[in-house]
Amino acid sequence: MKKIIYLSCFAALVLTGCKEKIDSIGPLSPNYNLTELEERLDTIPYFPTAYNMPVIDGLPPVEVPADNPMTEEGVRLGRFLFYETELSIDNTVSCGSCHHVDKAFTDGLDFSIGVNGARTTRNSMSLINIAYSEKQNSIHNLMWDGSFSTLEQQILEGPVTNSLEMANTWEEVETRLRAHNHYPRMFRQAFGITDKSEINRELVAKAIAQFERTLNSAASRYDQHEFVPFEYMDEQELRGMQLFIGDAGSVNAGKDGECAHCHSFTRDKAVFGRFNFSNNGLDSTGNSFMFPDPGFGAVTGNIGDNGKFKEVTLRNIALTAPYMHDGRFNTLEEVMDHYVSIGHGTSSPNVSNELTTAPDLPNLTQQEQDDIVAFLHALTDTSYVNKVEWSDPFSQENPWQENQ
Ligand code: HEC
Numbered sequence: 001m002k003k004i005i006y007l008s009c010f011a012a013l014v015l016t017g018c019k020e021k022i023d024s025i026g027p028l029s030p031n032y033n034l035t036e037l038e039e040r041l042d043t044i045p046y047f048p049t050a051y052n053m054p055v056i057d058g059l060p061p062v063e064v065p066a067d068n069p070m071t072e073e074g075v076r077l078g079r080f081l082f083y084e085t086e087l088s089i090d091n092t093v094s095c096g097s098c099h100h101v102d103k104a105f106t107d108g109l110d111f112s113i114g115v116n117g118a119r120t121t122r123n124s125m126s127l128i129n130i131a132y133s134e135k136q137n138s139i140h141n142l143m144w145d146g147s148f149s150t151l152e153q154q155i156l157e158g159p160v161t162n163s164l165e166m167a168n169t170w171e172e173v174e175t176r177l178r179a180h181n182h183y184p185r186m187f188r189q190a191f192g193i194t195d196k197s198e199i200n201r202e203l204v205a206k207a208i209a210q211f212e213r214t215l216n217s218a219a220s221r222y223d224q225h226e227f228v229p230f231e232y233m234d235e236q237e238l239r240g241m242q243l244f245i246g247d248a249g250s251v252n253a254g255k256d257g258e259c260a261h262c263h264s265f266t267r268d269k270a271v272f273g274r275f276n277f278s279n280n281g282l283d284s285t286g287n288s289f290m291f292p293d294p295g296f297g298a299v300t301g302n303i304g305d306n307g308k309f310k311e312v313t314l315r316n317i318a319l320t321a322p323y324m325h326d327g328r329f330n331t332l333e334e335v336m337d338h339y340v341s342i343g344h345g346t347s348s349p350n351v352s353n354e355l356t357t358a359p360d361l362p363n364l365t366q367q368e369q370d371d372i373v374a375f376l377h378a379l380t381d382t383s384y385v386n387k388v389e390w391s392d393p394f395s396q397e398n399p400w401q402e403n404q
Protein backbone atom coordinates (compact mmCIF):
# COMPACT_ATOMS: atom_id res chain seq x y z
CA MET A 1 0.00 0.00 0.00
CA LYS A 2 2.82 2.35 0.86
CA LYS A 3 4.23 1.64 -2.54
CA ILE A 4 1.08 2.85 -4.22
CA ILE A 5 1.13 6.07 -2.26
CA TYR A 6 4.70 6.80 -3.14
CA LEU A 7 4.10 5.99 -6.78
CA SER A 8 1.07 8.17 -6.97
CA CYS A 9 2.88 10.95 -5.13
CA PHE A 10 5.54 10.62 -7.73
CA ALA A 11 2.90 10.99 -10.44
CA ALA A 12 1.52 14.01 -8.63
CA LEU A 13 5.05 15.39 -8.34
CA VAL A 14 5.52 15.21 -12.08
CA LEU A 15 2.16 16.76 -12.78
CA THR A 16 1.91 19.42 -10.11
CA GLY A 17 5.28 19.69 -8.54
CA CYS A 18 3.98 18.42 -5.22
CA LYS A 19 6.38 18.31 -2.33
CA GLU A 20 7.75 14.87 -1.67
CA LYS A 21 5.69 12.81 0.81
CA ILE A 22 3.12 15.54 1.26
CA ASP A 23 0.63 12.85 2.25
CA SER A 24 2.32 12.25 5.56
CA ILE A 25 2.58 15.58 7.30
CA GLY A 26 2.91 15.14 11.00
CA PRO A 27 3.31 15.23 13.84
CA LEU A 28 2.67 18.95 13.84
CA SER A 29 2.35 21.33 16.73
CA PRO A 30 -1.17 22.71 17.01
CA ASN A 31 0.08 26.16 16.05
CA TYR A 32 1.97 25.09 12.99
CA ASN A 33 0.91 27.14 9.98
CA LEU A 34 0.55 25.01 6.90
CA THR A 35 2.28 26.37 3.83
CA GLU A 36 0.20 27.27 0.83
CA LEU A 37 1.23 24.05 -0.81
CA GLU A 38 0.38 21.97 2.23
CA GLU A 39 -3.00 23.70 2.39
CA ARG A 40 -3.85 22.46 -1.07
CA LEU A 41 -5.68 19.19 -1.22
CA ASP A 42 -5.48 18.47 -4.93
CA THR A 43 -1.77 17.79 -4.60
CA ILE A 44 -2.41 14.95 -2.16
CA PRO A 45 -2.84 11.56 -3.79
CA TYR A 46 -6.33 10.10 -3.64
CA PHE A 47 -5.78 6.41 -3.75
CA PRO A 48 -8.18 4.74 -1.33
CA THR A 49 -7.62 1.12 -0.41
CA ALA A 50 -10.75 -1.01 -0.14
CA TYR A 51 -11.22 -2.11 3.48
CA ASN A 52 -10.84 -5.82 3.77
CA MET A 53 -13.56 -6.84 6.20
CA PRO A 54 -12.28 -9.71 8.31
CA VAL A 55 -14.40 -12.84 8.17
CA ILE A 56 -15.42 -13.75 11.70
CA ASP A 57 -16.47 -17.29 12.54
CA GLY A 58 -20.05 -17.31 13.70
CA LEU A 59 -20.99 -13.93 12.25
CA PRO A 60 -22.59 -13.43 8.85
CA PRO A 61 -20.98 -10.95 6.43
CA VAL A 62 -21.65 -7.30 7.21
CA GLU A 63 -23.89 -5.52 4.74
CA VAL A 64 -22.34 -2.24 3.68
CA PRO A 65 -24.50 0.45 2.05
CA ALA A 66 -23.68 1.00 -1.62
CA ASP A 67 -23.22 4.75 -1.13
CA ASN A 68 -20.63 4.34 1.63
CA PRO A 69 -18.10 1.73 0.57
CA MET A 70 -15.49 1.08 3.24
CA THR A 71 -11.88 2.07 2.72
CA GLU A 72 -8.83 1.92 4.99
CA GLU A 73 -8.66 5.70 4.83
CA GLY A 74 -12.35 6.15 5.63
CA VAL A 75 -12.22 3.78 8.61
CA ARG A 76 -9.12 5.52 9.91
CA LEU A 77 -10.71 8.96 9.62
CA GLY A 78 -13.82 7.56 11.29
CA ARG A 79 -11.79 6.34 14.24
CA PHE A 80 -10.30 9.81 14.74
CA LEU A 81 -13.69 11.47 14.50
CA PHE A 82 -15.23 8.93 16.89
CA TYR A 83 -12.73 10.01 19.54
CA GLU A 84 -12.71 13.70 18.54
CA THR A 85 -13.97 16.04 21.27
CA GLU A 86 -14.13 18.94 18.77
CA LEU A 87 -17.46 17.48 17.75
CA SER A 88 -18.91 18.84 21.00
CA ILE A 89 -19.58 22.52 21.60
CA ASP A 90 -17.05 22.95 24.42
CA ASN A 91 -14.55 20.41 23.18
CA THR A 92 -15.07 18.02 26.08
CA VAL A 93 -17.17 15.13 24.78
CA SER A 94 -16.56 12.62 21.99
CA CYS A 95 -18.51 9.54 20.97
CA GLY A 96 -15.87 7.65 22.91
CA SER A 97 -16.81 9.49 26.11
CA CYS A 98 -19.98 7.43 26.37
CA HIS A 99 -18.84 4.38 24.43
CA HIS A 100 -15.69 2.87 26.04
CA VAL A 101 -14.02 -0.04 24.31
CA ASP A 102 -13.36 -1.89 27.58
CA LYS A 103 -17.08 -1.89 28.38
CA ALA A 104 -18.07 -3.19 24.94
CA PHE A 105 -18.55 0.49 24.04
CA THR A 106 -20.90 1.40 26.87
CA ASP A 107 -19.95 3.62 29.82
CA GLY A 108 -20.93 1.88 33.04
CA LEU A 109 -23.45 4.58 33.98
CA ASP A 110 -27.22 4.46 34.24
CA PHE A 111 -27.40 7.70 32.26
CA SER A 112 -24.47 9.06 30.27
CA ILE A 113 -22.82 12.42 30.82
CA GLY A 114 -22.78 14.98 28.03
CA VAL A 115 -21.43 18.55 27.90
CA ASN A 116 -21.74 20.62 31.08
CA GLY A 117 -22.57 17.52 33.08
CA ALA A 118 -25.92 17.03 31.31
CA ARG A 119 -27.38 13.55 31.75
CA THR A 120 -28.92 11.60 28.89
CA THR A 121 -32.39 10.15 29.42
CA ARG A 122 -31.35 6.63 28.50
CA ASN A 123 -28.55 4.16 29.08
CA SER A 124 -25.60 3.98 26.67
CA MET A 125 -25.63 1.05 24.25
CA SER A 126 -22.95 -1.38 23.14
CA LEU A 127 -21.49 -0.85 19.68
CA ILE A 128 -19.92 -4.28 19.29
CA ASN A 129 -21.42 -5.88 16.17
CA ILE A 130 -23.56 -2.79 15.69
CA ALA A 131 -23.49 -3.28 11.90
CA TYR A 132 -25.80 -6.27 12.37
CA SER A 133 -28.47 -4.01 13.83
CA GLU A 134 -29.03 -2.30 10.48
CA LYS A 135 -31.73 -4.51 9.07
CA GLN A 136 -32.49 -3.72 5.44
CA ASN A 137 -36.19 -4.37 5.80
CA SER A 138 -36.73 -1.98 8.69
CA ILE A 139 -36.45 1.75 9.29
CA HIS A 140 -36.40 1.24 13.07
CA ASN A 141 -33.03 -0.26 13.76
CA LEU A 142 -31.01 1.80 16.18
CA MET A 143 -31.40 3.24 19.68
CA TRP A 144 -33.55 1.88 22.49
CA ASP A 145 -36.61 3.32 20.75
CA GLY A 146 -35.71 2.55 17.12
CA SER A 147 -35.56 6.21 16.18
CA PHE A 148 -32.83 5.75 13.56
CA SER A 149 -32.46 3.44 10.63
CA THR A 150 -28.79 3.61 9.64
CA LEU A 151 -25.54 4.40 11.38
CA GLU A 152 -25.09 7.41 9.11
CA GLN A 153 -28.50 8.75 10.12
CA GLN A 154 -27.78 8.21 13.81
CA ILE A 155 -24.63 10.32 13.55
CA LEU A 156 -26.27 13.07 11.48
CA GLU A 157 -29.36 13.44 13.64
CA GLY A 158 -28.19 12.15 17.02
CA PRO A 159 -25.43 13.05 19.47
CA VAL A 160 -23.72 16.03 17.79
CA THR A 161 -26.72 18.34 18.03
CA ASN A 162 -28.42 16.72 21.01
CA SER A 163 -28.36 19.27 23.83
CA LEU A 164 -27.72 16.54 26.44
CA GLU A 165 -24.81 15.02 24.53
CA MET A 166 -22.55 17.23 22.38
CA ALA A 167 -24.84 20.29 22.14
CA ASN A 168 -23.10 21.49 18.99
CA THR A 169 -24.25 22.59 15.54
CA TRP A 170 -23.13 20.92 12.34
CA GLU A 171 -22.09 24.32 10.95
CA GLU A 172 -19.66 24.69 13.82
CA VAL A 173 -18.30 21.17 13.39
CA GLU A 174 -17.78 21.76 9.67
CA THR A 175 -16.03 25.08 10.32
CA ARG A 176 -13.67 23.49 12.84
CA LEU A 177 -12.80 20.51 10.67
CA ARG A 178 -12.20 22.67 7.59
CA ALA A 179 -9.81 24.86 9.57
CA HIS A 180 -7.98 21.91 11.13
CA ASN A 181 -4.35 21.12 10.38
CA HIS A 182 -4.92 17.43 9.71
CA TYR A 183 -8.51 16.56 8.93
CA PRO A 184 -8.69 18.15 5.46
CA ARG A 185 -5.87 15.88 4.34
CA MET A 186 -7.62 12.85 5.84
CA PHE A 187 -10.92 13.74 4.16
CA ARG A 188 -9.02 14.08 0.91
CA GLN A 189 -7.48 10.64 1.33
CA ALA A 190 -10.78 9.04 2.33
CA PHE A 191 -13.23 10.75 0.01
CA GLY A 192 -11.21 12.50 -2.71
CA ILE A 193 -12.38 16.01 -1.93
CA THR A 194 -10.36 18.71 -3.69
CA ASP A 195 -11.19 21.62 -1.42
CA LYS A 196 -11.68 22.02 2.34
CA SER A 197 -15.09 23.52 1.77
CA GLU A 198 -16.26 20.07 0.68
CA ILE A 199 -15.85 18.74 4.22
CA ASN A 200 -19.40 18.37 5.45
CA ARG A 201 -21.61 16.54 7.92
CA GLU A 202 -22.44 13.79 5.44
CA LEU A 203 -18.78 12.86 5.06
CA VAL A 204 -18.28 12.98 8.84
CA ALA A 205 -21.20 10.59 9.24
CA LYS A 206 -19.91 8.31 6.50
CA ALA A 207 -16.46 8.08 8.05
CA ILE A 208 -17.70 7.36 11.58
CA ALA A 209 -20.17 4.79 10.23
CA GLN A 210 -17.34 3.07 8.38
CA PHE A 211 -15.40 2.83 11.63
CA GLU A 212 -18.45 1.50 13.47
CA ARG A 213 -18.94 -1.22 10.85
CA THR A 214 -15.52 -2.59 11.76
CA LEU A 215 -16.43 -3.11 15.44
CA ASN A 216 -17.28 -6.76 15.01
CA SER A 217 -16.15 -9.55 17.26
CA ALA A 218 -17.27 -13.01 18.28
CA ALA A 219 -14.49 -14.51 20.35
CA SER A 220 -16.26 -15.28 23.62
CA ARG A 221 -15.94 -18.61 25.38
CA TYR A 222 -19.35 -19.47 23.99
CA ASP A 223 -17.97 -19.02 20.47
CA GLN A 224 -14.97 -21.16 21.21
CA HIS A 225 -17.27 -23.76 22.69
CA GLU A 226 -18.96 -24.11 19.31
CA PHE A 227 -15.70 -25.37 17.90
CA VAL A 228 -14.27 -27.25 20.84
CA PRO A 229 -17.24 -28.38 22.93
CA PHE A 230 -16.78 -28.94 26.66
CA GLU A 231 -13.45 -27.21 26.83
CA TYR A 232 -14.49 -23.62 27.20
CA MET A 233 -17.78 -23.78 29.07
CA ASP A 234 -18.37 -25.56 32.34
CA GLU A 235 -21.34 -27.66 33.42
CA GLN A 236 -23.22 -24.77 34.96
CA GLU A 237 -22.81 -22.57 31.89
CA LEU A 238 -23.99 -25.39 29.66
CA ARG A 239 -27.08 -25.88 31.83
CA GLY A 240 -27.67 -22.13 31.58
CA MET A 241 -27.34 -22.27 27.82
CA GLN A 242 -29.96 -24.99 27.62
CA LEU A 243 -32.37 -22.96 29.76
CA PHE A 244 -31.66 -19.87 27.66
CA ILE A 245 -32.42 -21.65 24.38
CA GLY A 246 -35.18 -23.91 25.63
CA ASP A 247 -37.10 -25.45 22.76
CA ALA A 248 -35.82 -22.85 20.31
CA GLY A 249 -32.81 -25.13 20.18
CA SER A 250 -32.73 -28.46 18.47
CA VAL A 251 -32.77 -30.42 21.71
CA ASN A 252 -35.55 -29.75 24.16
CA ALA A 253 -34.14 -30.73 27.48
CA GLY A 254 -36.53 -29.77 30.19
CA LYS A 255 -37.28 -26.23 31.24
CA ASP A 256 -37.39 -23.26 28.89
CA GLY A 257 -36.33 -19.76 29.92
CA GLU A 258 -37.62 -18.41 26.58
CA CYS A 259 -34.76 -15.92 26.28
CA ALA A 260 -33.79 -16.96 22.76
CA HIS A 261 -37.01 -15.67 21.18
CA CYS A 262 -35.87 -12.10 21.52
CA HIS A 263 -32.17 -12.49 22.13
CA SER A 264 -31.76 -14.73 19.09
CA PHE A 265 -29.54 -17.64 19.45
CA THR A 266 -29.35 -19.54 16.20
CA ARG A 267 -25.90 -19.84 14.74
CA ASP A 268 -26.42 -17.60 11.72
CA LYS A 269 -27.78 -14.91 13.98
CA ALA A 270 -25.02 -15.27 16.48
CA VAL A 271 -25.49 -11.66 17.42
CA PHE A 272 -27.87 -12.53 20.27
CA GLY A 273 -30.50 -9.99 19.51
CA ARG A 274 -33.63 -10.17 17.34
CA PHE A 275 -33.49 -6.37 17.20
CA ASN A 276 -37.26 -6.03 17.13
CA PHE A 277 -39.10 -3.96 19.69
CA SER A 278 -41.05 -5.43 22.54
CA ASN A 279 -42.15 -4.78 26.07
CA ASN A 280 -40.29 -7.07 28.44
CA GLY A 281 -42.46 -6.08 31.36
CA LEU A 282 -40.31 -3.56 33.16
CA ASP A 283 -43.08 -1.15 34.11
CA SER A 284 -46.30 -2.21 35.72
CA THR A 285 -48.81 0.26 34.29
CA GLY A 286 -52.59 0.33 34.18
CA ASN A 287 -52.77 1.46 30.58
CA SER A 288 -50.60 2.25 27.57
CA PHE A 289 -50.48 5.98 28.28
CA MET A 290 -48.80 5.55 31.65
CA PHE A 291 -45.33 4.36 30.65
CA PRO A 292 -42.72 6.72 32.10
CA ASP A 293 -40.87 6.44 28.77
CA PRO A 294 -43.07 5.44 25.83
CA GLY A 295 -40.00 4.27 23.85
CA PHE A 296 -40.87 2.78 20.46
CA GLY A 297 -44.45 4.13 20.66
CA ALA A 298 -43.22 7.73 20.55
CA VAL A 299 -41.36 6.89 17.34
CA THR A 300 -44.12 5.00 15.53
CA GLY A 301 -47.00 7.08 16.93
CA ASN A 302 -48.81 3.85 17.70
CA ILE A 303 -50.09 3.67 21.29
CA GLY A 304 -49.77 -0.11 21.15
CA ASP A 305 -46.02 0.33 20.80
CA ASN A 306 -45.68 2.32 24.03
CA GLY A 307 -43.35 0.67 26.51
CA LYS A 308 -41.53 -1.28 23.80
CA PHE A 309 -37.76 -1.12 23.50
CA LYS A 310 -35.08 -2.72 21.40
CA GLU A 311 -34.35 -6.41 21.90
CA VAL A 312 -30.65 -5.83 22.24
CA THR A 313 -27.70 -8.14 21.88
CA LEU A 314 -26.63 -10.02 24.99
CA ARG A 315 -23.10 -10.45 23.76
CA ASN A 316 -20.74 -8.93 26.31
CA ILE A 317 -23.64 -8.31 28.64
CA ALA A 318 -21.43 -8.89 31.70
CA LEU A 319 -19.41 -5.84 30.61
CA THR A 320 -22.31 -3.44 30.06
CA ALA A 321 -24.01 -2.94 33.43
CA PRO A 322 -26.24 -1.26 34.45
CA TYR A 323 -29.04 -2.80 32.43
CA MET A 324 -32.14 -1.84 30.45
CA HIS A 325 -32.93 1.43 28.66
CA ASP A 326 -32.87 3.30 31.96
CA GLY A 327 -30.08 1.38 33.63
CA ARG A 328 -32.44 0.29 36.41
CA PHE A 329 -30.76 -3.03 37.20
CA ASN A 330 -27.19 -3.15 38.42
CA THR A 331 -26.61 -6.86 38.08
CA LEU A 332 -27.62 -9.77 35.89
CA GLU A 333 -29.08 -11.42 38.97
CA GLU A 334 -31.51 -8.49 39.27
CA VAL A 335 -32.37 -8.92 35.59
CA MET A 336 -33.20 -12.57 36.20
CA ASP A 337 -35.33 -11.67 39.23
CA HIS A 338 -37.25 -9.36 36.95
CA TYR A 339 -37.92 -11.95 34.26
CA VAL A 340 -39.01 -14.54 36.79
CA SER A 341 -41.36 -12.01 38.42
CA ILE A 342 -43.33 -11.41 35.19
CA GLY A 343 -45.44 -14.47 35.78
CA HIS A 344 -46.18 -13.27 39.29
CA GLY A 345 -48.27 -10.20 38.63
CA THR A 346 -45.84 -7.67 37.10
CA SER A 347 -47.70 -6.64 34.01
CA SER A 348 -48.66 -3.85 31.69
CA PRO A 349 -50.97 -3.78 28.68
CA ASN A 350 -48.59 -5.05 26.04
CA VAL A 351 -45.99 -7.17 27.74
CA SER A 352 -44.88 -9.67 25.14
CA ASN A 353 -46.81 -12.92 25.37
CA GLU A 354 -43.52 -14.68 24.74
CA LEU A 355 -42.93 -13.76 28.39
CA THR A 356 -46.43 -13.75 29.90
CA THR A 357 -47.31 -17.20 28.59
CA ALA A 358 -43.92 -18.73 29.31
CA PRO A 359 -44.76 -21.78 31.42
CA ASP A 360 -41.37 -22.34 33.01
CA LEU A 361 -40.00 -18.84 33.41
CA PRO A 362 -41.89 -17.97 36.64
CA ASN A 363 -40.82 -21.29 38.10
CA LEU A 364 -37.09 -21.18 37.53
CA THR A 365 -35.29 -22.13 40.70
CA GLN A 366 -32.57 -19.92 42.10
CA GLN A 367 -30.05 -22.44 40.83
CA GLU A 368 -31.52 -22.26 37.32
CA GLN A 369 -31.46 -18.48 37.37
CA ASP A 370 -27.84 -18.58 38.44
CA ASP A 371 -27.14 -21.03 35.60
CA ILE A 372 -28.53 -18.57 33.05
CA VAL A 373 -26.42 -15.79 34.53
CA ALA A 374 -23.38 -18.06 34.32
CA PHE A 375 -24.14 -18.68 30.66
CA LEU A 376 -24.43 -14.92 30.03
CA HIS A 377 -20.91 -14.54 31.41
CA ALA A 378 -19.68 -17.00 28.76
CA LEU A 379 -20.72 -14.40 26.16
CA THR A 380 -18.01 -12.01 27.31
CA ASP A 381 -15.45 -11.21 24.64
CA THR A 382 -12.50 -9.05 25.61
CA SER A 383 -10.28 -10.04 22.69
CA TYR A 384 -10.54 -6.55 21.17
CA VAL A 385 -9.92 -4.43 24.25
CA ASN A 386 -6.34 -3.61 23.37
CA LYS A 387 -6.84 -3.46 19.63
CA VAL A 388 -5.03 -0.36 18.40
CA GLU A 389 -7.46 0.07 15.50
CA TRP A 390 -10.37 0.52 17.92
CA SER A 391 -8.53 2.55 20.52
CA ASP A 392 -8.49 6.28 21.14
CA PRO A 393 -5.81 7.71 18.83
CA PHE A 394 -5.51 10.79 21.04
CA SER A 395 -4.15 8.65 23.84
CA GLN A 396 -1.08 8.08 21.64
CA GLU A 397 1.84 10.44 21.76
CA ASN A 398 1.68 11.44 18.11
CA PRO A 399 -1.83 10.62 17.03
CA TRP A 400 -1.47 12.14 13.60
CA GLN A 401 1.46 10.06 12.55
CA GLU A 402 0.68 7.62 9.78
CA ASN A 403 -0.18 4.02 10.62
CA GLN A 404 -1.41 4.49 14.15
C1 HEC B 1 -23.32 11.76 26.09
C2 HEC B 1 -23.14 10.37 25.81
C3 HEC B 1 -23.12 9.89 24.38
C4 HEC B 1 -22.38 10.38 23.34
C5 HEC B 1 -21.47 11.59 23.34
C6 HEC B 1 -22.63 9.52 22.23
N1 HEC B 1 -23.49 8.52 22.56
FE1 HEC B 1 -24.13 7.01 21.39
N2 HEC B 1 -25.49 6.50 22.77
C7 HEC B 1 -25.61 7.08 24.00
C8 HEC B 1 -26.86 6.68 24.62
C9 HEC B 1 -27.36 7.12 25.98
C10 HEC B 1 -27.52 5.83 23.69
C11 HEC B 1 -28.91 5.26 23.81
C12 HEC B 1 -29.83 6.46 23.59
C13 HEC B 1 -31.28 6.17 23.30
O1 HEC B 1 -31.62 5.07 22.88
O2 HEC B 1 -32.07 7.08 23.49
C14 HEC B 1 -26.61 5.75 22.54
C15 HEC B 1 -26.87 4.96 21.41
C16 HEC B 1 -26.03 4.87 20.33
C17 HEC B 1 -26.22 4.00 19.20
C18 HEC B 1 -27.34 3.00 19.01
C19 HEC B 1 -26.88 1.59 19.33
C20 HEC B 1 -27.93 0.54 19.10
O3 HEC B 1 -27.71 -0.62 19.47
O4 HEC B 1 -29.00 0.83 18.58
C21 HEC B 1 -25.19 4.24 18.34
C22 HEC B 1 -24.95 3.58 17.00
C23 HEC B 1 -24.36 5.27 18.93
N3 HEC B 1 -24.88 5.62 20.15
C24 HEC B 1 -23.23 5.80 18.35
C25 HEC B 1 -22.67 7.00 18.76
C26 HEC B 1 -21.75 7.80 17.95
C27 HEC B 1 -21.23 7.43 16.60
C28 HEC B 1 -21.46 8.91 18.69
C29 HEC B 1 -20.60 10.11 18.28
C30 HEC B 1 -20.98 10.78 17.04
C31 HEC B 1 -22.16 8.79 19.95
N4 HEC B 1 -22.89 7.63 19.95
C32 HEC B 1 -22.06 9.72 20.98
C33 HEC B 1 -24.71 7.94 24.58
C34 HEC B 1 -23.83 8.73 23.87
Ligand code: HEC
Pocket residue numbers: 244257258259260261262263277278279280282308309310311312314317320322323324325326332335339352354355372
Ligand atom coordinates in the same frame (compact mmCIF):
# COMPACT_ATOMS: atom_id res chain seq x y z
C1 HEC C 1 -40.21 -10.80 24.51
C2 HEC C 1 -38.82 -10.58 24.24
C3 HEC C 1 -37.81 -10.87 25.31
C4 HEC C 1 -37.56 -12.05 25.97
C5 HEC C 1 -38.31 -13.36 25.82
C6 HEC C 1 -36.42 -11.80 26.81
N1 HEC C 1 -35.99 -10.51 26.68
FE1 HEC C 1 -34.39 -9.69 27.55
N2 HEC C 1 -34.86 -7.89 26.72
C7 HEC C 1 -35.92 -7.66 25.88
C8 HEC C 1 -36.03 -6.26 25.64
C9 HEC C 1 -37.09 -5.59 24.77
C10 HEC C 1 -35.01 -5.63 26.38
C11 HEC C 1 -34.76 -4.13 26.52
C12 HEC C 1 -35.80 -3.63 27.49
C13 HEC C 1 -35.65 -2.21 27.95
O1 HEC C 1 -34.56 -1.75 28.23
O2 HEC C 1 -36.69 -1.53 28.08
C14 HEC C 1 -34.30 -6.71 27.03
C15 HEC C 1 -33.18 -6.51 27.84
C16 HEC C 1 -32.47 -7.52 28.44
C17 HEC C 1 -31.24 -7.32 29.16
C18 HEC C 1 -30.53 -5.99 29.38
C19 HEC C 1 -29.79 -5.58 28.13
C20 HEC C 1 -28.99 -4.32 28.27
O3 HEC C 1 -28.14 -4.08 27.41
O4 HEC C 1 -29.19 -3.55 29.20
C21 HEC C 1 -30.83 -8.55 29.59
C22 HEC C 1 -29.58 -8.87 30.38
C23 HEC C 1 -31.81 -9.51 29.15
N3 HEC C 1 -32.80 -8.86 28.45
C24 HEC C 1 -31.75 -10.86 29.38
C25 HEC C 1 -32.78 -11.75 29.09
C26 HEC C 1 -32.83 -13.12 29.55
C27 HEC C 1 -31.76 -13.78 30.38
C28 HEC C 1 -34.00 -13.65 29.09
C29 HEC C 1 -34.58 -15.00 29.37
C30 HEC C 1 -34.83 -15.24 30.79
C31 HEC C 1 -34.67 -12.61 28.31
N4 HEC C 1 -33.89 -11.47 28.35
C32 HEC C 1 -35.86 -12.76 27.65
C33 HEC C 1 -36.76 -8.61 25.34
C34 HEC C 1 -36.82 -9.92 25.78
